[in-house]
Amino acid sequence: MKPLNVISFLVENKPGVLFNISNNFRRKNFNIHSITAIAGEDEDTTRITITSRGEAHEITKLVEQLDKMVDVIVVKRLDPLRTIQRDLALVKLHTVDPMAQEEALETINHYKGLILDIKPDTIIAQVTGSVNEVSEFMRDVKQIGIIEAARTGITAIEKGWITLEETHSL
Secondary structure (H helix, E strand, C coil), X not given: CCXXXXXXXXXXXXXXXXXXXXXXXXXXXXXXXXXXXXXXXXXXEEEEEEEEECCHHHHHHHHHHHHCCCCEEEEEEECHHHXXXXXXXXXXXXXXXXXXXXXXXXXXXXXXXEEEEECXXXXXXXXXXXXXXXXXXXXXXXXXXXXXXXXXXXXXXXXXCCCHXXXXXX
C-alpha cells in the first residue's frame, strides 16, 4: 500500500476553489482519503488539509501542479516527523444491555474520550487522537454495536514556529 501523505493548503476563500483542487486530484488519478477545510484567521483565506496515498515523487509532482493554481496561495506536503496530526470521531453506540454500557464507558475512558450524550440505550462519544488511535477505538467498540459514526478526517499543523503562511512569504 502506498504511503499516506498530508497536503496543506492556504487558498483564497471563494466559491469553486475546493472543487478545482479536488478536480486536480481526480485528473491526476489520486483518490482523496480525507479532506478538512475551514476559513482562516481572516475571512479571505481558507485552510485545507487533504490526505492522499502516493509515492513521494508522485505527490511532489501533484503539489507542483496545485501550486500553479490561481486561487492557491500556498500548498505544501507536510513532513510527518514535523507534523501534529489529529482525527476526531463521534460515535453512537448501542448500549441497551447494561454490560454493553459498562464496556462502552470503559473503552471510551481508555481512549480518553468524552461522553457527549448518554441515554438508557445509547451513548454518544467523542474520541480525538492520531488516525491510528481513532481507528483502534472504532475497532474496539465495533463489538459493542456502532449505530452511527462520523469522522473529521486528518487535520494537521507543523511543529515549531514555521506556519503555512510564512512558508508562502519565504
